[in-house]
Amino acid sequence: MAHVVVIGAGQAGSSVVAKLRNDGFEGEVTLIGAEPILPYQRPPLSKKYLLGEMDLERLFLRPKAFYDDNNITLKLGKAVDSVDSIGKTIAIGGEKIGYDQLVFATGSSPRYLPASVGGDLGGVYAVRDLADVDAMASEFESDRHVLVIGGGYIGLEAAAVAASKGLRVSVVEMADRILQRVACKETSDFFRRLHQENGVEIIEGVGLETLIGDGRVRQAKLSDGRILNVDFVVAGIGIMPCALVAEMAGVAMDNGIATDKFGRTNVDGIWAAGDCASFPYNGQRIRLESVPNAIDQAETVAQNIMGGEKEYNAKPWFWSDQYDVKLQIAGLNSGYDDVIARRGEGAVSFWYFKGDAMLAVDAMNDPRGYMIGKRIIEAGKTIDKTAVADPATDLRAFM
Incomplete structure (x- = not known):
């Protein structure tokens, strides 16, 4: 029976193993994490957790019982030493583990x-x-x-x-x-x-x-x-993809671990998802450092391991909480040549355009503007700049 091993027990790694089991994968599943703790969410670390507003248990993505009940083997507090991509084995703490399919979900590390x-x-x-x-x-x-x-x-x-x-x-x-x-x-x-x-x-x-x-x-x-x-x-000077073990195993690199539109690498049986992985997007190769990307890309990889042949269709969105301001970002602003401001009571959003094409929106305490902008971008549509700038315009008409 097939054995899927996932290296990296963060948001992406946890999402891969959960999706495999939720979709009925019956083979062996092993999740390896360098930290000696259950997979947890990282965004609250520098916000609510540091402020003392969230305890440790609330950080966990899933309780220990989830992994036990779904027959997912956890190997935590152990770093992978090497991967033999020809023999399909992993060396970890003096132990060798065989695999049929391997997923790198190793995330990123700070500079x-x-x-x-x-x-x-x-x-x-x-x-x-x-x-x-x-x-x-x-x-x-x-x-x-x-x-x-x-x-x-x-x-x-x-x-x-x-x-x-x-x-x-x-x-x-x-x-x-x-x-x-x-x-x-x-x-x-x-x-x-x-x-x-x-x-x-x-x-x-x-x-x-x-x-x-x-x-x-x-x-x-x-x-x-x-x-x-x-x-x-x-x-806080940036982060880098964690890809050294993958590179040593012969996996191609291009701003992280290079994958195709299905999440496969150049090495048979090896996949990648999350912060560590770059992928094709609108004629370019990008790497997204976000929770939504980690989840969606990981679940796509899990489906493809099970024979789904599903292309990953990224829908970039991000957020940041500072004081009483919630920033929500939809789209990617690279290449913009114009920014239109939309101001309302207690809210403001900045809409990025390249020519007449809408690329992205930064919405500060403006959830409606964010959601409408996100849907317009995902539908491949655009919006009139004059309408954006007029706070009296009902933007729902452009969805």
Whole structure:
């Protein structure tokens, strides 16, 4: 009977094994995770969990009983040493496991500050997994000063939590503006203003030169020469796909593990899903770092392992919670040449266009605008720019 092994016990890995069993797969299923804990959701780590508003059990994607009841073998707290793609075996902790189908759902890992700039000092943290957040939790005490390196969504979410807990917060972004890589100027301006209104110092166009300390960070010297006294540092400088074991097994790489439209890699019997996997999308190859992608792509792979031959049709959407603002994003804004603002009572959204074609929408406390924009994008339609800009226009007519 066929044996499916999934490496990576995050959102994607858990979704693969659940979908296999829910769709009636009767073979052996093994889920391998490097962390010694049940698969859990990561987005709340830097928000509700760090704020103390969500306990550990609520993080779990499924209870232990689910895996027991569905005859899913869990191997947690163990990292895979190597994969023999010819012999179809996995080496893990001195043990060898055979497989018929293998799924890499290894996710991504944070970029760390190098030791050359003081990244190895005590009090310097990254935000990715439960251990990271547990390690830094005791640092979040009022009146302390935290330096956040990186003005992307990870850094800004950490800054929002710190400010909400009464800390003094400085955010340093090397680019000309926060969110420059992922959002338009209008969205950057919105969140800069939001953070400043909550007491956060936003420093843009300035990099980190070095961290200074005697075993533990005490100061940060910036590229413009100023020196900040800090109590601890959170680095939110991006993430990278975890693909080393797959690459060593002969799997092709292209911005992560390269898959086709079905989730297959170039190696027979090996698939990939989630943050670690890139795939074809609208004539290009992309990699999506989001929970919805991890779930949908993983479930597509599970169906195809069972012979489904189903193409993965990505529907990109994302979200971020900062203070009392919920940002919802639909679509991908790459290549936009125009941004239209739509403002309502307590809500604002920015709509991205390339020519007359609508690409994406950033909606702040505007769930209606987000949902309508998402449906328009997924239907392959567009919307009149003048109508978007007029808050009196009922956008449902364009769905």
